[in-house]
Structure formats: structure tokens, C-alpha cells
Amino acid sequence: MASPQQTTGKTYMPAELLIAHIVKIQASISNLESLRPSKPVNSLFTQLVKLCTLPSSIDVQRLPADVQRMRESLIRQCGQAEGLLELEFSTHLTKLPHPMSHLNLFPYYTNYVKLASMEHQILFESGMMQPKRVAFVGSGPMPLTSIIMATHHMKSTHFINYDVDESANILARQLIAMDDDLEKRMEFKTCDIMDVKEELGSFDCIFLAALVGMSKEEKVGILDHIREYMKGGGILLVRSANGARAFLYPIIEEDDLHGFEVLSIFHPTNDVINSVVLVRKPVY
Structure with a gap:
């Protein structure tokens, strides 16, 4: 060997x-x-x-x-x-007096900070400066990307976080409840993204978490659904994986993105795990 x-x-x-x-x-x-x-x-x-x-x-x-x-x-x-x-x-x-002051206790917090910074830079270079409304699909009980984006990069943006698990959303709401600014600019909705239709057309930018759609078929079905209902000219940021990192997360390939205009594909070489695929729905 x-x-x-x-x-x-x-x-x-x-x-x-x-x-x-x-x-x-x-x-x-x-x-x-x-x-x-x-x-x-x-x-x-x-x-x-x-x-x-x-x-x-x-x-x-x-x-x-x-x-x-x-x-x-x-x-x-x-x-x-x-x-x-x-x-x-x-x-x-959520049991601490000021949860937002202790996010760095999470083992992968710095990884999320690096990933959010990278994603913001990619969005900025595509012309997406300060979107009014952003959706994050698959936000979980610790919606770190939304929190970091809202706190450091998109300081006037309204975030809608979608997750299928109500208990995850309850914790996420409690996490930001003490922060007046985030509490005003963040919503958490419990639903399957496949059941969200017209509302998808209200977002300037949509994030799709890496673990939403575990199989290739499921992921492609979700991408097709989002493309159908998002607005023309809207941006979709899809987290993927490359090389050995694909043992940790599913891969999205260009063939899976039919109907979208591919703007950027970035594969990190540092300790950030997710690749970033940025696409736009054409304006017909």
C-alpha cells in the first residue's frame, strides 16, 4: 500500500x-x-x-x-x-444569561466564521451587496451562518430560516432572543422546503445547507423546486463538497444545476470543508 x-x-x-x-x-x-x-x-x-x-x-x-x-x-x-x-x-x-456572547464555545465556530466570510466575499463579487431578504434552508438548532452573516456582513438584511424540526427552531429562537437586533431581523419557520412555494419568490438570495437533501435524487428535486419558485435574477448559494471532503457531505455538480446560470464554484483548500456553488435564476 x-x-x-x-x-x-x-x-x-x-x-x-x-x-x-x-x-x-x-x-x-x-x-x-x-x-x-x-x-x-x-x-x-x-x-x-x-x-x-x-x-x-x-x-x-x-x-x-x-x-x-x-x-x-x-x-x-x-x-x-x-x-x-x-x-x-x-x-x-440557551441556559446562559447572554448566549450570543458564548457562540465560540461551539467546536466548529471558527470554521463557520471562515465559511461565512468566504461566502460573503463570493456573493459580493457576484454583485449581491446587501440583500433585503435572505432565506437559509436547513438552519438547525444553531443557525450560525445566519447569525454570523447578520452580525458581521449583512447588517440590514432580514433572514428567514427554514427547518423541518420545530424543536430545532425553538432552540434557535431562544438563542437569539436576547439580541434585540437579530430578534427583529430573524424568523424561524418549521416546514419542508418542498412545501414552500410563492414565498420563495420574495428572496434576493437563498442558502441551501449541505445536508438538505442527502441523496442525489432528493437534492436535485429540491434544487428544481427552488428554481421553479424563486424570482428571476435571484441568487442561490449551494453548499457542496469536493475531493475527500465528499465523504462528509454530498456533492453538487454542474449537471445537477440545469436551468440555473452558474456564477462561481469555489473549492477551499484550508480547514473549511464545504465547497460553495453560486448560481442565478435567469430572468425570462
């Missing part, structure tokens, strides 16, 4: 070695009694993230069928663990 190579100060991981490590970690994750935050859970997912952000030339589309099935299972496990982690931290923060 090939061994890791050093390139420009970083460890370059050959595909077969990377897959062997990931298969081993996924087997250990599958043997856990629960994916709630704990030392074993945190350790395994930390190892996984470190592996998947190493430089690699892996093309996940060309993986054997058994590895593809393992990857799909792993993405679902990552999504479940991420949801439970957010739930635990949001529950903890």
Missing part, C-alpha cells in the same frame, strides 16, 4: 490509503451505541475531518460500488452527529 507523501509542507494522501483509513473509521462509528457528543464520538469524527481535509487527488465519483455505499452511510452518520452536536450546544447556550 502507498504511504503518505509530503507536498508543499502538507501530507499528500494516496487514494487507496485514504479509503482504507476512512473505511476503518466508518466501521468504528457504526459500532458506537450513540452519535451524541462523547469522547469516542468526538475523537472519531475529529480523525475523520482531519483525514478528509488532507490534500488528495481522490475522485469519489469513480469509487467502487461498495465504497460508494459506505460513503452514503457515512454522510448520513455525519449529518446525524452534527445535528446532535448542535442540539447539545444550543441547549447549553
Whole structure:
């Protein structure tokens, strides 16, 4: 088996070695009694993230069928663990006197700050300076992107956060309740985005979280639905993954975006995990 190579100060991981490590970690994750935050859970997912952000030339589309099935299972496990982690931290923060002052306690907070900064820059370069209304689909119990965007980048924007889980929205509302400005500019709606129609036409910009639509078919169905109802000239920002990071999140390809004008595709090489795909609905 090939061994890791050093390139420009970083460890370059050959595909077969990377897959062997990931298969081993996924087997250990599958043997856990629960994916709630704990030392074993945190350790395994930390190892996984470190592996998947190493430089690699892996093309996940060309993986054997058994590895593809393992990857799909792993993405679902990552999504479940991420949801439970957010739930635990949001529950903890809402019990503090000033929750918004302690967001940095969340383990991946700096990652969200970097991702939001990157996304804002991409939006700015596309001409989306200060949108009036933004939707975030799949906001969860810790709507960090919306909070960071509203606080640091889009200081007059109104945010509508959609999630299918009412308990997640209850926690998210409690999280921002002590902040008068955010409380005025943020709404949380419990629904399946496939049931939202005309309202989608009211947004200048829509964010689609990486874990909304876990399978390719489901994701494409959601993209088609959003495109049908969003306004002409509106911007859609879709989070995707590239290379080994696609063991953590689903991939969106240009072929999945028919009917949209692709403005930008950005694949990070630092510790930010999500790729950013920016598209626009043409004005007919």
C-alpha cells in the first residue's frame, strides 16, 4: 500500500490509503451505541475531518460500488452527529444569561466564521451587496451562518430560516432572543422546503445547507423546486463538497444545476470543508 507523501509542507494522501483509513473509521462509528457528543464520538469524527481535509487527488465519483455505499452511510452518520452536536450546544447556550456572547464555545465556530466570510466575499463579487431578504434552508438548532452573516456582513438584511424540526427552531429562537437586533431581523419557520412555494419568490438570495437533501435524487428535486419558485435574477448559494471532503457531505455538480446560470464554484483548500456553488435564476 502507498504511504503518505509530503507536498508543499502538507501530507499528500494516496487514494487507496485514504479509503482504507476512512473505511476503518466508518466501521468504528457504526459500532458506537450513540452519535451524541462523547469522547469516542468526538475523537472519531475529529480523525475523520482531519483525514478528509488532507490534500488528495481522490475522485469519489469513480469509487467502487461498495465504497460508494459506505460513503452514503457515512454522510448520513455525519449529518446525524452534527445535528446532535448542535442540539447539545444550543441547549447549553440557551441556559446562559447572554448566549450570543458564548457562540465560540461551539467546536466548529471558527470554521463557520471562515465559511461565512468566504461566502460573503463570493456573493459580493457576484454583485449581491446587501440583500433585503435572505432565506437559509436547513438552519438547525444553531443557525450560525445566519447569525454570523447578520452580525458581521449583512447588517440590514432580514433572514428567514427554514427547518423541518420545530424543536430545532425553538432552540434557535431562544438563542437569539436576547439580541434585540437579530430578534427583529430573524424568523424561524418549521416546514419542508418542498412545501414552500410563492414565498420563495420574495428572496434576493437563498442558502441551501449541505445536508438538505442527502441523496442525489432528493437534492436535485429540491434544487428544481427552488428554481421553479424563486424570482428571476435571484441568487442561490449551494453548499457542496469536493475531493475527500465528499465523504462528509454530498456533492453538487454542474449537471445537477440545469436551468440555473452558474456564477462561481469555489473549492477551499484550508480547514473549511464545504465547497460553495453560486448560481442565478435567469430572468425570462
